[in-house]
Amino acid sequence: MKTIERRSTCPINYSVEIFGDKWMLLILRDLMFNGKNSFLEFRASQEKISSAVLTEKLNTLLNEGIVSKVTSPKNASKFLYLLTDKGIELVPVMMEILNWGSSHNPDGGPKPLLDRMKQNKNKAVRELQDKLRSQRQLHGIN
Template identity: 80%
Template sequence: MKTIERRSTCPINYSVEIFGDKWMLLLLRDLMFNGKNSFLEFKASDEKISSAVLTEKLNTLLNEGIVTKITSPKNASKFLYMLTEKGIELVPFMVEFLNWGSRYNPNGGPKTLLEKIEKNKKKAIAELQDNLRSQRHSYTNNPSDAF
């Protein structure tokens, strides 16, 4: 297990060392908002991450305990990446990032989710977190029901 060598004990530094590049935030976006959880699904994203970079970033998320990797119940040669509770705790941060980006990006963002956030941000965050927990639970505890 490769660990990140920390430059300091500063909490912001800790966060930046994990999430300080675009790929990590885009992987979190895909896990949280786009329902993606396999290597090929991540590769199919519009941003065109390379296989080597994707492998490196997924391994970092695994090593940091933000995602867990399970064997697909439908295909034993396929792995699925699911957010852990530590990863699910990042939902409020990602919602704020999404909200800020949609406000200043002329192309907007996912309208249905943004409308939910605007109407009741706290409820939208709770629903997202509950859905992610349910998804993880269905994959890990009832594999036959997951697909």
């Protein structure tokens, strides 16, 4: 297991060292908002992450306990990546990034989710977190 060499004990530094680049945020986006959870699904995203970079980022997320890796029930040679509780705790942060980005880039963003956030942000966060926890339970992970 590769560990990240920390530059300091600052909580912001800790966060930035784990997911402070575009690829990590885009992988988290795909896991949370786009229902993607396999290597090939992540590779199919329009940003075109390379296989090597995707492997490195997924391994970091695994090592940091943000995702878990399980065998697909439909195909034993395929793995699925699911957010752990630690990863699900990032939902409010990602929703704020989504909200900020959509307010400054009105062409982007999942409109139904943004509308739910405008109506009741806390409820929208809870609903998404519950949905992600349900995915874990479907695969036998508590």
